[in-house]
Amino acid sequence: MSAESQLYDNAAARLRLKPSWRLIPQIDRDPKLVADVQQAHGRLLLCCAVGLLAMLFWQIGIDFSAAGLALACAYAPRYRRILIFLATLLLLCRNGFLIDHAFLGQLALNEGVADRIDQTSVSAAMLVVTFALFSGLLAMQGSGAIALRRPTLSLLLAFLALVVLTQASFMAGTPRVLLWSFLMTFQPYLWFLAYGLMDAAKERSPVWQHLSVFHPFWGATLTPFGKGLSYLRRFEAKTPEELAVTQLKGIKLAAWILVLAIGKICLDEIVHGQLRLPLFDDNLLQYLAGHPQPRLVGWASVVVFFVDDLLGMTVFGGVIVATARLAGFRLLRNTYRPMESATLAEFWNRYYFYYKELLVDHFFYPTFVRYFRGQRRLRMFFATFAAACVGNLLFHFIRDIHFVGEMGLWRAVVGEQSHAFYTFVLAISVGLSQMRRAPQPAQRGWLRGRLLPCLWVAGFFCLIHIFDAPLDREHSLWQRAEFLFYLLGVTT
Amino acid sequence: MTTTERPEVRSRMRHYITQRLIMKGDSSPLSDDDLLFTSGRLDSLDAVELIMSIETDYGINFSDIGFDLTRLDSISAIAGLVQQPSAEPA
Structure with a gap:
């Protein structure tokens, strides 16, 4: 089995839930199409499809124009490296x-x-x-x-x-x-x-x-x-056939992302436009200003924020991966069926793959191979903590380094308290999740083996987001905790 | 600790990895050159289990040889890692 299968989707493989129809056809598995896309007329058709997708994306405010540069890189394999360099330079200049x-x-x-x-x-x-x-x-x-x-x-x-x-x-x-x-x-x-x-x-x-x-x-x-x-x-396509398959996968992913992006717009319009449900950030601000919304509205905004965030992340990462695939790089998807995660560690893997990989590559493995080598569980937990807490915190501190210039170092560090709490809880939870290992769903049935673990995982990340969003330095840990207590009915 | 012949290393690793893949519901065929981690078939949790297994069975200290996941990315790569002189215990 090859890269495209994303076999961290093992749970789905276990369940053998293979739908008989697909919204986006599996064009990359059609031998005739794969052969056609290696010919001049097929390439022309592919370029038209990319142009059409770019136009549709543009209609909903998403820039897919880099796909044109990707095609140029893909069809000049001898000059691919220099074209990637020039394309990157061009967009960085822009x-x-x-x-x-x-x-x-x-x-x-x-x-x-x-x-x-x-x-x-x-x-x-x-x-x-x-x-x-x-x-x-x-x-x-x-x-x-x-x-x-x-x-x-x-x-x-x-x-x-x-x-x-x-x-x-x-x-x-x-x-x-x-x-x-x-x-x-x-x-x-x-x-x-x-x-x-x-x-x-x-x-x-x-x-x-x-x-x-x-x-x-x-x-x-x-x-x-x-x-x-x-x-x-x-992940680079080495043969014309590999390139054709990779590009068809790029088209397929872009089409799916377009559907999700439209779905996200519809969701936002219905929930926030028609039903007038406040955004999560507004809900938190209103509570802190002494004008709390009813609890039900608060919970609804937390759940909608979570779903919206998942869709947003999928669309954002999907456009990038689809463009890379059109350039001939068969990258794994960034977000892949996160709601099917049965453990916290699995969710992290499926929600933002390349960020998780960054933390694993730069914090988890270096810690794991060096410390507590004789103590199996402690070694795993410590490495997970180094990645999910220390690495996560450092990454965001550096990402938002402008706060240091604006607020001063001390206030910027103190303002990180809520996010520090978020990363601490996340690290402890993911660490314990890693140590427990996922139970075998087949042995526990669909309800206990699949549905309840997935709901627990989604519920956990829904709640923990309260300490992570909006990721500013204005709202303290205690203020966010108060909002959570209010939602839970602990305070009025 | 002994230096294991390559076929035996490959055989043991193939068995070990096949078992892990089956645990994950992946019963697809596995060849010695199939990518394990960069393909997404195995994840970081599997990597740590594999590291611990190699450390225990072959006495390799990854902090000494410099950790690089690509050296564990296929059965052939693992066999190569285990066989190379710098990876063998003194």
């Missing part, structure tokens, strides 16, 4: 290399140096410095430098040390603005560099090829979708 210029502009004003600093020139200089640094580090990897033996740890320590340095009084004025400019230029690529350094330690590749997948053109957040170069190579 997006200002993902630098938060508004934050830097405000910082320069606050420091009283806005009139002395040309923000555009500083950003350009920092880009040169940052990418020269990336290139140097990637080229040096494997040289035996102590800091590069554990690249993630070194990167995180260096980044956080510089963040602390921004708070020093002697950095006031221009030095602080320059340091923040460097950090804000570096930050969007931190995890890409971490994967790049891991890859570079294993096999030598030209530095520009590593850089070509730093925020690749098919899309990403701070989380790399497709990890680094070596992972992508494993």
Whole structure:
């Protein structure tokens, strides 16, 4: 069985629930279609289908235009690497290399140096410095430098040390603005560099090829979708037939995502437009302002928020993966039937696959192979805790690093309390879930083996979201706990 | 601890991995070069079980040799890892 099967869908395989019809036909399994797509007329048809999908996505506010670049990369295999590099560069240029210029502009004003600093020139200089640094580090990897033996740890320590340095009084004025400019230029690529350094330690590749997948053109957040170069190579179509199958899978996924995106719009319109159910964030704010909605409305908003979040994540990740597949990379889906998860660990795997992989690759495995090697359960639990709590917390702290510049380090750290609680509960729960192992559904029947565990998992993540959303630094742990107590009927 | 011949390593690993796949409801055929983790057939939890099994059976310390999941990504890769001199215990 091959990559596309996503066999972490083992539960479904056990149940043998194979529908006799499909909303989206399995075009990738039709030998005639696969053969046709390798011919010129088939490719033309595929391009038309991509164009049609891009137009339909555009109608509902989703940008699928990178699919055009993906097709260009796919059909020029000899030049695929350089085309990926150029496509990535093009989109990064369009997006200002993902630098938060508004934050830097405000910082320069606050420091009283806005009139002395040309923000555009500083950003350009920092880009040169940052990418020269990336290139140097990637080229040096494997040289035996102590800091590069554990690249993630070194990167995180260096980044956080510089963040602390921004708070020093002697950095006031221009030095602080320059340091923040460097950090804000570096930050969007931190995890890409971490994967790049891991890859570079294993096999030598030209530095520009590593850089070509730093925020690749098919899309990403701070989380790399497709990890680094070596992972992508494993999923790259090697033959015309593999390319055809991969692209058909991309079309199939894009069509399914379109259906889900329309479903999400309809859900939002019905629930929030017609039924006027407040958004979860509004519900929380109204409660904190002393105007709580009825409990039933509160619960409904929590559940709808959870469903909406699942749909949003599926659509967001699906567009990225579909685009990568059209470029010839048969990536696994980011979100895959999360509601079928029978354990907390399984949900985490199915909800945001590439983020979970990031935490596993950079926190779980390094911890697991080093600590408590003689104590099986403690070893597993500790590694899970390192990933789900420490890694999760660090990732979000770095993602939202602008809060440090806006609020100061201490307030930004204290403001993390609710999210720290969220990651702590999540880590303990997932750790226990990992240690228990999933019971065999076949032995327990559909109700006890499937439905109830799935409902428990969904209920857990529904509730824990209260401490995670909205992910700001304004609402304290206690305020969110009060809201939960209110929903549970503990307080009025 | 002894250095196991490659066919025996492969045979033991195939048996071990097949058992894990069956536990997960995956009874599809498994060849020595099939991808296990990057294909999604096995997950990180299976990886840790596999690591512990290899550590116990072959005395390999992954923190010494540098952990890399791709070295466990197929039966052939595991056999190669277990057989390589740097992975064998002193």
